[in-house]
Amino acid sequence: MDKPVSTPSTNATSAATAGAQSLRRALSLLRLLAEHQEDGITLTEVMAASGLERSTAHRLLSCLAEEQFAERDAASKSYRLGIDAMQLGFASMRRVPLVDNCKPLLQKLARMSGDTVFLVIRQGDYCLCLDREEGHFPVKVFTTDIGGRRLLGLGAGGLALMSRLSDAEIERIYDRHAEEYLHAHFTRECLLQAVRRTRALGYADITDTLTVGVSGVGCTFTASASTQAAISFGAISPRLPPERKKEMAKLLMEQVQPISNPVDREQPD
The missing domain is CATH 1.10.10.10 (Winged helix-like DNA-binding domain superfamily/Winged helix DNA-binding domain)
Incomplete structure (x- = not known):
């Protein structure tokens, strides 16, 4: 059966x-x-x-x-x-409700920061980039394209999403893609340490993870009962020293809170 x-x-x-x-x-x-x-x-x-x-x-x-x-x-x-x-x-990518809902916020964050802002969701063992907005800073960071996928944990948004999973599930994902993680210089323990740090901080913080000279900050929000999403900043590392990362993380968490859709709220009697 x-x-x-x-x-x-x-x-x-x-x-x-x-x-x-x-x-x-x-x-x-x-x-x-x-x-x-x-x-x-x-x-x-x-x-x-x-x-x-x-x-x-x-x-x-x-x-x-x-x-x-x-x-x-x-x-x-x-x-x-x-x-x-x-x-x-492809047809669904032409008009995605989540993208429509988040577009004004992405534009606002790109305008306020001057940097590139990404909207990603989890898709199995990967995160999928749904949208991207460019800031005004002349040096652009395009670490992923709209519609592009990368393994969870490798980018700021993907690491933020992975931090919401259990350690057991993270271990299983690593086992399925160990060669790709090692190619990105992520050992099992290195990945778990990054996840634990993200949980402790409340946001993801990466430097030189995928591209040397590029840093990022990302945090998650609940898009629906079945969808976790993340918004992240990407910039050349000199634009994201530790103190500015904290500022950008605080800005992100403040801005995504109103669009988060809590699913565990109490139901009326």
């Missing part, structure tokens, strides 16, 4: 959508394919990650492939997102 598939959207509201089990499983597989888009994921790996029996996983993947939401590499036998899934993703 198939085990329940655990996904960010599987929560107390599931009871209100009884009968949609197959749809929920298919959507969960799409998320799984997105997380492994670079290298692909085999049927066996899908079974292990989802808890689905072989016949169920194969049936759902075959249906997604027939509808061009997934594709299977004949040589490696691994699955990735298909053309139709990508087209949906």
Whole structure:
């Protein structure tokens, strides 16, 4: 018997959508394919990650492939997102409610700081850049493009997002991408230390993590019941000495608080 598939959207509201089990499983597989888009994921790996029996996983993947939401590499036998899934993703990027809601704040922060401001969300083991605003300082820092992804923990926004996860989940993410983290000079202990420091400070603080001479500050906010987002500053390191980092972090935390959507508030009787 198939085990329940655990996904960010599987929560107390599931009871209100009884009968949609197959749809929920298919959507969960799409998320799984997105997380492994670079290298692909085999049927066996899908079974292990989802808890689905072989016949169920194969049936759902075959249906997604027939509808061009997934594709299977004949040589490696691994699955990735298909053309139709990508087209949906591109279409959604044209008008993202979160981007619309945060755009005025990003512009304000870029104007106040003079530096580049990024809006990112978690996407599996990665953070996805949804928007970017340039400040007036002549030397621009474009460490990631809109629509670009990078591993959690490597940038200021991604480190802030990772700090919200449990140590056990961080360990699992590291195990899945150990080679990439080591390539960025992040040992397991180095990453965990950065996460602990972020939790203690209440914001992420990076210097020379991905690009020599570039620093950043970032903090998270709750975009919705299922989405954590982060806003970060990126600048050349001389513009972000320790004291200015603290100032920028304070500014960030003050400005994102009003747009955060608390999900644990008490419900009225």
